[in-house]
Amino acid sequence: MSTTYDVIVLGAGSTGTNVAWYARDNGLSVAVVERELVGGECSYWACIPSKALLGPTHALAAARRLPGAAEAVTGDVDTDAVLRRRDGFISHLHDDGQVQWLDGIDATLVRGQARLTGEREVTVTSADGARQRLLARRAVVVATGSRATTPPVDGLDEIRPWDNRDVTTAKDIPDRLLVLGGGVAGCEMAQAYRRLGAREVTVVERSDRLVGGFEPWASELLADAFRTEGITVRTGRSVVHASRDGVDGPVTIALDDGTQLVGEELLVAAGRAANTDDLGLEAVGLEPGGPLRVDDQLRVTAVDGGWLYAAGDVNGRALLTHQGKYQARLVGDIVAGKDRSAWADHTAVPQVMFTDPELAAVGRTEQQARDAGVDVKTVTYEIGSVAGGALLGDEVRGRAQLVIDQQQRVVVGATFVGPNVGEMLHAATIAVVGKVPIDTLWHAVPAFPTVSEVWLRLLEADRGL
Numbered sequence: 043m044s045t046t047y048d049v050i051v052l053g054a055g056s057t058g059t060n061v062a063w064y065a066r067d068n069g070l071s072v073a074v075v076e077r078e079l080v081g082g083e084c085s086y087w088a089c090i091p092s093k094a095l096l097g098p099t100h101a102l103a104a105a106r107r108l109p110g111a112a113e114a115v116t117g118d119v120d121t122d123a124v125l126r127r128r129d130g131f132i133s134h135l136h137d138d139g140q141v142q143w144l145d146g147i148d149a150t151l152v153r154g155q156a157r158l159t160g161e162r163e164v165t166v167t168s169a170d171g172a173r174q175r176l177l178a179r180r181a182v183v184v185a186t187g188s189r190a191t192t193p194p195v196d197g198l199d200e201i202r203p204w205d206n207r208d209v210t211t212a213k214d215i216p217d218r219l220l221v222l223g224g225g226v227a228g229c230e231m232a233q234a235y236r237r238l239g240a241r242e243v244t245v246v247e248r249s250d251r252l253v254g255g256f257e258p259w260a261s262e263l264l265a266d267a268f269r270t271e272g273i274t275v276r277t278g279r280s281v282v283h284a285s286r287d288g289v290d291g292p293v294t295i296a297l298d299d300g301t302q303l304v305g306e307e308l309l310v311a312a313g314r315a316a317n318t319d320d321l322g323l324e325a326v327g328l329e330p331g332g333p334l335r336v337d338d339q340l341r342v343t344a345v346d347g348g349w350l351y352a353a354g355d356v357n358g359r360a361l362l363t364h365q366g367k368y369q370a371r372l373v374g375d376i377v378a379g380k381d382r383s384a385w386a387d388h389t390a391v392p393q394v395m396f397t398d399p400e401l402a403a404v405g406r407t408e409q410q411a412r413d414a415g416v417d418v419k420t421v422t423y424e425i426g427s428v429a430g431g432a433l434l435g436d437e438v439r440g441r442a443q444l445v446i447d448q449q450q451r452v453v454v455g456a457t458f459v460g461p462n463v464g465e466m467l468h469a470a471t472i473a474v475v476g477k478v479p480i481d482t483l484w485h486a487v488p489a490f491p492t493v494s495e496v497w498l499r500l501l502e503a504d505r506g507l
């Protein structure tokens with residue numbers, strides 16, 4: 043027995059559910075296959091719980107920076123209340139709400155492990171072993187996401203390290219947390235745990251700075267902030283060995299300079315692996331394991347016939363929820379025959395790291411612009427020096443930078459570091475995506491006294507004022 047749909051979507055994460063929505067909006071019939079929870083990583087084990095853990099601690103820090111409010115902060119963060127609120131945000135790991143939503147758009151949910159078994163053909167194996175064959179009239183869209191990678195460190199496999207799922211759903215805060223990987227996930231969770239009561243947090247990063255995707259000066263500001271609040275940062279160091287004392291005892295890691303570090307838990311946040319290893323890729327002539335390479339129509343390039351698409355983390359273009367959803371909107375239209383092309387996911391990707399200070403960036407860094415042959419000029423301004431920044435309280439640290447293409451006179455990249463600067467990023471995204479001329483930006487007057495006034499200071503700096 044087989045059932046035929048216009049589109050079959052593999053994976054009901056933020057990407058897959060959006061593909062379904064847009065394809066349905068185009069009048070196509072859609073089946074979505076999911077082996078775990080509808081909503082995927084972002085809803086339960088990534089974006090949402092991590093931000094729920096960070097938010098209350100940042101509110102407290104913001105109040106402490108503000109004389110008048112600071113005096114009223116007499117207690118510490120209520121960690122149990124934060125964890126309870128986090129549990130609410132992840133719906134206690136139940137997906138009824140999102141299942142209802144899928145039902146509401148009239149997409150068919152099929153529970154189980156999906157595998158490609160031929161051209162336009164998917165076989166789903168449910169938890170009880172039953173098999174169901176699905177056929178696609180138009181397209182199969184792979185949106186199976188990614189999982190945490192485990193780097194090849196001696197002993198790591200035997201000590202049950204934490205991954206993003208453990209760290210975002212933990213019921214207790216360990217006294218000492220070790221973090222392998224100073225990327226976005228590692229840094230957000232290092233600060234969350236420190237602020238939620240961990241006495242010692244140490245981040246080990248093998249490259250020479252934290253969050254290598256951001257501007258080097260942004261990494262420095264973050265590392266300074268971490269040190270100030272007692273988070274130890276060990277850059278330029280690799281973990282070479284890991285062991286655990288008994289079943290539940292502390293973890294010891296050895297670094298390549300001979301240092302030994304001990305913690306109750308070790309979080310591994312060393313990047314992601316595409317979920318393509320058990321997807322039946324062999325059946326359509328593809329190698330399992332790596333990301334599925336796609337063209338700008340999100341079609342898998344190594345498969346003929348234009349019926350296989352991949353969107354979201356699984357294609358490796360930009361591992362962010364909003365970028366997966368951007369691709370999903372495009373795929374939902376493309377499979378309906380509309381002429382669409384993805385480009386912003388490699389030229390104008392906005393990203394916010396929700397630490398305190400926040401790091402927010404879009405488009406190219408200065409180095410990336412130079413490497414791309416752009417005639418670069420950068421302008422910077424301290425956020426604490428605009429009235430809106432100073433009003434946020436004492437010791438507000440932060441900086442804004444524009445990367446300007448001097449020939450075209452447009453902004454090709456922007457970075458903001460400071461409290462809540464993520465909310466300023468969309469203005470920069472619009473400037474980069476719209477290639478708004480600098481001369482026009484002069485007429486986009488920021489309200490006084492907002493932190494956005496830093497835009498005016500940056501334009502003045504460009505003019506030499």
Ligand SMILES: Cc1cc2nc3c(=O)[nH]c(=O)nc-3n(C[C@H](O)[C@H](O)[C@H](O)COP(=O)(O)OP(=O)(O)OC[C@H]3O[C@@H](n4cnc5c(N)ncnc54)[C@H](O)[C@@H]3O)c2cc1C
Binds near residue numbers: 075077353
């Ligand atoms: C700690 C952490 C914090 C993050 N915070 C942010 C953030 O603040 N903002 C942001 O933009 N991004 C953030 N991200 C990245 C974000 O989580 C991902 O980019 C996003 O979840 C990708 O969505 P997706 O739908 O492509 O994949 P996923 O969310 O991984 O969904 C894929 C789905 O496919 C299912 N699946 C896989 N294989 C099969 C199969 N064979 N059959 C059936 N089902 C299958 C999975 O069960 C899953 O539900 C964070 C990531 C981490 C690790």
Ligand SMILES: NC(=O)c1ccc[n+]([C@@H]2O[C@H](COP(=O)([O-])OP(=O)(O)OC[C@H]3O[C@@H](n4cnc5c(N)ncnc54)[C@H](O)[C@@H]3O)[C@@H](O)[C@H]2O)c1
Binds near residue numbers: 225249252253313394
């Ligand atoms: N706020 C957000 O938007 C947000 C938050 C968390 C994660 N994410 C996304 O999730 C993805 C995964 O995040 P991530 O932080 O795991 O990956 P990442 O690629 O951002 O960072 C991994 C870090 O681990 C380091 N590393 C790798 N192996 C190592 C080793 N053996 N020893 C020491 N350091 C090692 C790398 O040098 C890198 O700095 C990212 O692509 C990111 O975009 C986004």
